Amino acid sequence: AQTVTQSQPEMSVQEAETVTLSCTYDTSENNYYLFWYKQPPSRQMILVIRQEAYKQQNATENRFSVNFQKAAKSFSLKISDSQLGDTAMYFCAFMKTSQGAQKLVFGQGTRLTINP
Amino acid sequence: NAGVTQTPKFRILKIGQSMTLQCAQDMNHNYMYWYRQDPGMGLKLIYYSVGAGITDKGEVPNGYNVSRSTTEDFPLRLELAAPSQTSVYFCASRVPNSYEQYFGPGTRLTVT
Numbered sequence: 001a002q003t004v005t006q007s008q009p010e011m012s013v014q015e016a017e018t019v020t021l022s023c024t025y026d027t028s029e030n031n032y033y034l035f036w037y038k039q040p041p042s043r044q045m046i047l048v049i050r051q052e053a054y055k056q057q058n059a060t061e062n063r064f065s066v067n068f069q070k071a072a073k074s075f076s077l078k079i080s081d082s083q084l085g086d087t088a089m090y091f092c093a094f095m096k097t098s099q100g101a102q103k104l105v106f107g108q109g110t111r112l113t114i115n116p
Numbered sequence: 117n118a119g120v121t122q123t124p125k126f127r128i129l130k131i132g133q134s135m136t137l138q139c140a141q142d143m144n145h146n147y148m149y150w151y152r153q154d155p156g157m158g159l160k161l162i163y164y165s166v167g168a169g170i171t172d173k174g175e176v177p178n179g180y181n182v183s184r185s186t187t188e189d190f191p192l193r194l195e196l197a198a199p200s201q202t203s204v205y206f207c208a209s210r211v212p213n214s215y216e217q218y219f220g221p222g223t224r225l226t227v228t
Contacts, residue, residue: 004158006158009156033215035215042221043204043221043222043224044219044221044222045159045206045208045219047216050215050216091158091159093158095215097215102147102210103149103161103164103174104149104151104159104161104217105161106158106159106160107158108156108157108158109156109157109158
């Protein structure tokens with residue numbers, strides 16, 4: 001079974017700073033996706049960024065980028081030029097791509113607060 | 117498209133009562149999922165379905181039942197509500213061979 005671990009329950013930074021959220025995972029699969037989801041106070045789950053395990057290049061979406069270390073099973077999220085609207089819970093998630101329902105496995109989450 | 121819709125948004129149940137959480141999607145997605153999110157935790161999979169008439173258990177299925185009679189609807193049934201089922205429930209859907217799951221807005225359930 002796959003597991004996802006986020007070791008930082010809470011983080012807090014000043015607006016415009018850069019922040020990195022950590023995530024490690026455990027799997028015997030070779031092909032999978034990794035995701036970061038954002039959950040603001042509205043509770044809506046919002047996909048921030050995804051990474052395919054077969055791609056060596058780290059994914060980037062505007063101010064959001066990842067550092068994917070497949071051998072170390074590490075998948076961190078970097079938020080540059082942080083904004084007040086980035087305040088939310090952030091969840092790391094794993095999905096294997098082998099046949100089947102391809103279920104998401106989530107970490108425990110990191111509560112990120114951006115201070116003005 | 118309305119996307120994934122869930123009703124109700126909030127509900128308070130007494131111990132032993134039963135209820136059905138409704139989930140519907142209008143995107144013709146084959147795959148649908150039910151998750152629960154306990155306070156301060158990530159989402160855990162309760163049940164999932166790969167198409168009408170096909171359902172299977174996820175990580176935490178005890179105390180719940182599901183059915184999938186149509187592609188659009190995937191209701192979650194609680195038969196004998198217990199305080200341990202106090203949680204936020206999310207429904208999601210996905211097309212095959214696509215990585216992205218589309219989530220509903222969630223239902224906050226309190227059992228007292």
